[in-house]
Amino acid sequence: MTSTLLRPPVSGTVITDVQAIPLRVPFKTAFKFSQGERASAEIVLVRLKADSGHEGMGETQAWRRLGSRETLPGLVSKIENHFAPLLLGRSPFDISAIMSDLENELYDSLYAQAAVSDALYDLQGKILDVPVYHLLGGKCRSSLDMCAPISISASIDKTLDSAQRLIERGFKSLLLKIGIDPRQDVKTVAALRHKFGTDFTLRVDANASLVFDDAVVLLKKLEPYDIDTAEQPLALHDLHGMAELARRIDIPIMVDESVGKASDLINVIRMRAATVVQTKQAKNGGIWRVRKLWDIAGAAGMRIYPGNHPSLGFATAAVAHLGASWPGPLLDGPFAMGVSGELVGDVGVSPLRIEDGTLIVPDGPGLGFIPDEDQIRRYRIDA
Numbered sequence: 001m002t003s004t005l006l007r008p009p010v011s012g013t014v015i016t017d018v019q020a021i022p023l024r025v026p027f028k029t030a031f032k033f034s035q036g037e038r039a040s041a042e043i044v045l046v047r048l049k050a051d052s053g054h055e056g057m058g059e060t061q062a063w064r065r066l067g068s069r070e071t072l073p074g075l076v077s078k079i080e081n082h083f084a085p086l087l088l089g090r091s092p093f094d095i096s097a098i099m100s101d102l103e104n105e106l107y108d109s110l111y112a113q114a115a116v117s118d119a120l121y122d123l124q125g126k127i128l129d130v131p132v133y134h135l136l137g138g139k140c141r142s143s144l145d146m147c148a149p150i151s152i153s154a155s156i157d158k159t160l161d162s163a164q165r166l167i168e169r170g171f172k173s174l175l176l177k178i179g180i181d182p183r184q185d186v187k188t189v190a191a192l193r194h195k196f197g198t199d200f201t202l203r204v205d206a207n208a209s210l211v212f213d214d215a216v217v218l219l220k221k222l223e224p225y226d227i228d229t230a231e232q233p234l235a236l237h238d239l240h241g242m243a244e245l246a247r248r249i250d251i252p253i254m255v256d257e258s259v260g261k262a263s264d265l266i267n268v269i270r271m272r273a274a275t276v277v278q279t280k281q282a283k284n285g286g287i288w289r290v291r292k293l294w295d296i297a298g299a300a301g302m303r304i305y306p307g308n309h310p311s312l313g314f315a316t317a318a319v320a321h322l323g324a325s326w327p328g329p330l331l332d333g334p335f336a337m338g339v340s341g342e343l344v345g346d347v348g349v350s351p352l353r354i355e356d357g358t359l360i361v362p363d364g365p366g367l368g369f370i371p372d373e374d375q376i377r378r379y380r381i382d383a
């Protein structure tokens with residue numbers, strides 16, 4: 001008896017080309033946080049081609065701040081000189097062995113690995129003609145709520161204007177950057193609550209800029225304002241300080257910069273240095289590694305805050321697929337910063353769908369975000 005099952009072109013398909021594409025995409029308005037001010041986002045796309053004719057795309061960013069020293073030429077070199085030889089001739093379905101080989105080749109190269117991980121998932125999905133969430137266990141939700149970050153501005157009135165516009169667009173959750181001037185931070189938080197009440201979620205993020213004493217004083221003053229979490233108040237290495245802060249302050253503490261790989265998160269859990277963790281595709285090594293962080297965090301009873309550095313549609317879609325396939329609770333994270341209006345443009349044929357502060361999970365094959373080659377050329381900086 002002959003089988004009537006159709007076999008997709010999976011076995012035997014191999015990667016035949018690896019490209020790293022550096023882009024610079026300006027912000028509409030320079031983004032200011034405690035670590036400095038950025039006029040543009042530096043982004044690297046990875047394009048993988050297979051002998052089946054399919055292509056997969058992934059994204060990472062060279063977002064420099066405490067905990068990240070990446071540059072565009074550095075990321076391109078890692079991908080083209082060190083990773084490409086480990087990818088060519090391999091099956092895109094051998095993601096476990098490939099990601100292990102990349103880490104063995106370049107220890108702690110999570111930012112570069114992220115774009116490869118997500119390009120492999122995109123390629124698998126394209127070959128099988130299924131969305132990436134299908135490869136991650138199926139669809140548990142069709143949309144993800146997002147929060148909107150508010151950068152540090154010169155005046156409280158400007159911050160209130162920014163918040164007004166975001167709330168009018170349907171965002172129910174704001175992430176206020178703090179940590180340069182604690183007195184101004186307290187006044188800003190008070191003004192936000194005074195003007196908009198308590199019908200929205202408010203989180204604060206100091207981006208690792210405070211010393212312990214200042215953090216205690218500032219967060220104690222913020223306690224009455226219903227702050228959902230205080231993100232990374234202290235230096236990324238100071239987990240003892242974060243644990244002490246978590247005991248003394250009645251605002252839940254979140255880690256972001258402190259967590260790169262799984263062992264970092266395990267240390268946070270052991271020390272009870274935070275009860276919320278923010279992941280980012282680039283910082284944490286793409287879908288392959290972020291999903292493992294979510295499993296660990298979920299098992300430890302931590303809240304999960306899906307994030308991204310300012311990014312394009314590929315990294316945003318990657319979070320959408322992770323979130324779609326996640327059966328547990330998720331916070332409304334800042335994972336769409338870039339595609340929700342902060343950057344001047346994107347590189348997709350059509351934009352990801354955002355409605356009332358909610359991202360609709362794309363249903364097309366792979367990541368469901370189709371590259372627009374003209375837009376890629378427009379932002380490419382080595383062309």
Ligand SMILES: [Mg+2]
Nearest residue numbers: 205207231256
């Ligand atoms: Mg952060």
